[in-house]
Amino acid sequence: MPTPPAPSAKLLQLLPEAVVQTDALWQITYLNPAWHKLTGHSVEAALGRSLLEFVHPDDIGTMRSGMPVFRLRFAGADYRWVRLQLHPETDAAERVISRQGVLIEITEVTEQVLVEVRQRFLRLLETIDGVVWEAEIGVGNTFLSPQVERLFGYSVEEWRADPNFWRAHVHPDDLEQALVIDDAAYNATHSYAYEMSYRLIAKSGKVVWVRDLCRAVVEPGRPNRMIGLMIDVTQQKNTELELVRSENRYLLATRGSNDGIWYWNLRTDALHVSGRFHQIVGLGDCDHVHDGGWRFLEKLIDPEDRGRVQAAYRRHLAGNSPNFSVDFRAFHGAGRLVWVNWRGLAEF
Template sequence: MTQLSNSSHWQILQVLAEGVLGVDHSGQVTFMNKAGLTMLGFDSEHEVIGKGVYELTHRPANYSSSNGTPNEVPGCAIINALESHHPIEDQDEFLWRADGTILPVCINAAPIFDEQGQVDNLIVAFQDRSSRHAIKQELILQKEALQLERRLFIGGPTVIFQWQMVPGWPITYVSPNVFSVLGYKPQDLIGGAVIYPQLVHPDDFERVSQEVEYHRSIGSEYFEHKPYRLLHADGSYRWVYDFTVIERRQTGSDYHSGYLVDITKHKETELALARSEHRYRPAQSVARFGIWEWDVETQSVYWDAETLRLLGYDAQEGILMDYSEFISRVHPDDRQALEDAVKSVFANPQQDSYTLQVRGQRPDGGWQWIESLGKVVEFSQTGNPKLFMGTVKSITKD
């Protein structure tokens, strides 16, 4: 086999897809192939020949040398290989480009020794790893996000479950915070000492089972259960919100994974409000007064069914509207008085209520005189009204 000439060597280097450069014993660049120049953003070899490799590829702020060797070379794989006389293989490194941006690379380097056994040159090959670095960074961010989500879930009222879709719904995983939410140890649920279907309230079990079968039959990937009750270890029941993902498998039984959120306090408040409304509705109907609510932040106004009936609407339920729609239902001649009353409360929060007589629009286009009492029941952190509530009653006015 004949030895390749220097010209042949150079031609081979020029067609390589990876960057190749040479460094002499003093740390100065002796050559760089076309791929290397392109990666680092140089137009020609003249821009790099004779330059200190550390100065060229790392740009240290404290760079100072008389012979091309930097005073400090922290983290420079090329200089470390030159000084240690040891080759490097597949080492990740960051090199500066000519425009000041940074290029992630993988470096391989091999020293070339002279007859006295001293390092004469160092041949360095480097590959662009921008895509790999970006993927690696994305994986790191995803891992951090998953760790954060896990901490948030496990530290709060949300319990993560996985169970197998076979009779008895055996649990294969449950997050540790199930003990603080439902009072059971994870190993009791996973080991089968506690059977999940037996925890579902008897009045809810049939509905929960039907929801599971329905979503499986229509091919749902995920679904939400209507709130249902689970038996706590102390004998009480907890209301939960259940979000489930169906994991269909080609072999073996399917799995359901999801999370439960303890919504007991919210549900109890909701039920208490419903009972309260049921109690006062007969008296409200006899006294002929309606109830309204205005959320200043969302600009939404709620009229209950009795308010609508006072205005002549055949209503069984209340309606939610935005503030502009609410104003449109007030007689044009009365709108300014209403706006002024509201503004006075905003201007003087200590005056947290008002009483006003205005005309509300009936479904036939006519107008009904009503008396509205409004009161601020919640203030924002800045002290401004946040939530108004009030009553409406029909009045006769000549």
């Protein structure tokens, strides 16, 4: 039986539904007359333009991701809900070369339902303690959740008005490394997840530490895009920095003190000693961790004093003394005995 012929272009011209065709980059390549009847835009004026120009800015990201329901700008600048299920045509290498579909207005039937779904979606986003975002090369952010204003002070509109907004507000000291990671995602050949930490300058001038959990999305026939979640980790970073400062102050204090500082983890038997501790017993001047804490001390303490030293710290560990302090003779690295005082406090 012979194969029936494909529908002719003349038939497409007669269809009452609007038929839309775009290339891989969303440029409109074909419209039938029903497009003008439905949208009010002339076919001639729309051909060659990007279909995304007619899509509501808030819906571009979801529409590009494959959502067939979105708002389309009709003549007169009003947006109406439509359904456009685009079917991609690919080449031998599975690269998209065109998309075709039928455009139907669904405003009257589903607008209230869609509004409710969208509101639920936005309320869900508001429960996330971070900024959900989507971005595309050359376009900038195509979606940002409302928390962006609470965390950084900038409105969604301010952020999306400039494709380079994010790059312009990353802290200068972090920008170079952030751009290396960002550019790698834009030029990736496969999808992958990644994360980065950097500082962002808020509208108030405050510096906000950000942990960005991202995913590069690579799809045939379209520019790479990224989706992610920005989390404010300023408090965590400040805590880490304060800990580093405290450790530095501790190091300065121990170096300026005449006492040898030590820390003994009785569970692992690791004994941490300062450089001054080693100096006192003639074993150098560097901090060190002795994996066998008691073995090290046993070799250090004069045999005649070992029992007395053990009894002192065991009484303390048993709760029979508020701390312990014991004098004993220690073997010095030079071969002589030196008297030292060993004192400490157990932490349970």
